[in-house]
Amino acid sequence: MFKKVLIANRGEVALRIIRACKELGIKTVAIYSEADVRSLYVKKADEAYLIPGDPLRAYLDYVRIVDLARQVGAQAIHPGYGFLAENADFARYCRRRGITFIGPTPEQIEMFGDKVKAKKTMESAGLPVVPGSDGPVSDLDEALDVAREIGFPVMLKAAFGGGGRGMRVVKDEEELKTAYESAFREAEAYFGKGDIFIEKYIDNPKHIEVQVLGDKYGNIIHLGERDCSIQRRHQKLIEIAPSPSLSKELRMRILGNAVKALMRVGYENAGTLEFLVDTRTGDYYFIEMNTRLQVEHTISETITGVDIVEMMIRIADGEPLPFLQSDITFRGYAIEFRVNAEDPKKGFAPSPGKITAYYSPGGPGVRIDAGVYKDYIIPPYYDSLIAKMTVWALTWEKAVARARRALDEFIVRGVPTNIPLYREMVRDPDFLRGDFGIRFLEEKISRGDYDFEVEGEIDKEDMVLAISAAISAHYGL
Ligand code: ADP
Secondary structure (H helix, E strand, C coil): CCCEEEECCCHHHHHHHHHHHHHHCCEEEEEECHHHCCCHHHHHCCEEEECCCCCCCCCCCHHHHHHHHHHHCCCEEECCCCCCCCCHHHHHHHHHCCCEECCCCHHHHHHHHCHHHHHHHHHHCCCCECCECCCCECCHHHHHHHHHHHCCCEEEEECCCCCCCCCEEECCHHHHHHHHHHHHHHHHHHHCCCCEEEEECCCCCEEEEEEEEECCCCCEEEEEEEEEEEEECCEEEEEEECCCCCCHHHHHHHHHHHHHHHHHHCCCEEEEEEEEEECCCCEEEEEEEECCCCCCHHHHHHHHCCCHHHHHHHHHCCCCCCCCHHHCCCCCEEEEEEEECEEHHHCCEECCEECCEEECCCCCCEEEEECCCCCCEECCCCCCEEEEEEEEECCHHHHHHHHHHHHHHCEEECCCCCHHHHHHHCCCHHHHHCCCCCCHHHHHHHCCCCCCCCCCCCCHHHHHHHHHHHHHHHCCC
């Protein structure tokens, strides 16, 4: 087993990986930017190294990170999620420099990172995909031709995209003309490649994803599905395992076919296959595969008892999967709430700043993954996720009741968060029914169904301090 692992990430996920390493008796090495000097994970790692300079680039500078791993005697790097997690060049560079990348092979990352290629590969491996263009469209005229053929509304997507960027819902030809240009430019700015492909827009489906684990010897199992339909701006907020509204028959079909398809193409380490599902017709479509640990892995861990981060490390170290599919048992319901420093009253605008009071809930069935504390200043450069609350109970109703109780205990003051919105949601009979599509939350908010106050204001002084520290760092002042 590895003796030392470097974590190429920050925040709650860095802490999650440190915890898994500690339980395995592995020493941990953290890296941090100048904006993360006071982050909790930095204190919890056995060693921590500053990556000076631009706080945005610190976690992306893979040559420097791999060289550091070699210098400090780490044998492997865990990339967490975001940043370098799905960067095939990074995984390849690790391999070249004799460092184990804790994740799939660079070839697998590369293939699935191209959404067009991923769809084609999985379609030929037997999974249904959303009808759409055969590949990226080369210009507006081709985009119009494809859209007319499949019929409006359509969705524009960045072939190399993620995080909902470069994505547009388009309802007619007029809209397509402006949306194509802006999606292309956004994709080019964020992903370096403007390739856009087109899909039929599916009306209010469920987002269902399948967590898989594969070892180096061709064994692949699933850890059940997650229902991630509660979203804003096509980004997940609340995730549930198992889905409270999937029939047993449809669940078995999706899980079985997902594993079968992946067996055909081969996959090692942790991954997630994402699907859009129409529960009325039973149709389901593969949309993409994430070749990394997901934010919402906690709910699959909770209902199966499998430590996914531990499994990632063991698989990377060459161990075979220690269980068969039939050994995995599923128990109860788990719900994860992403606590973000963002203002749900202002279109979910990020709200970095200083946390003036912090108390996280506990008691039966409550798990907290967080990287913050009282007086911590949330930097403005990164994702707005500050904590994840995962609740578990034997039944769906009890899980929601537990969430209600735990959300009432949760205190985060100083910055606006989405906790007050969640408190309303878990009291909503429509939520309790458990039958929601991806438009559920946006429709509720636009109808004004939720009445809540956000606590805290964006503290301008803290922001000025954080920004000037970053500017100084950038110019080496
Ligand atoms: P990203 O990688 O940017 O997160 P995904 O392909 O995973 O993009 O899609 C994110 C979300 O966008 C989905 O969960 C769903 O809400 C919505 N979405 C994606 N494709 C479609 C589609 N063809 N029709 C309707 N909604 C879609």
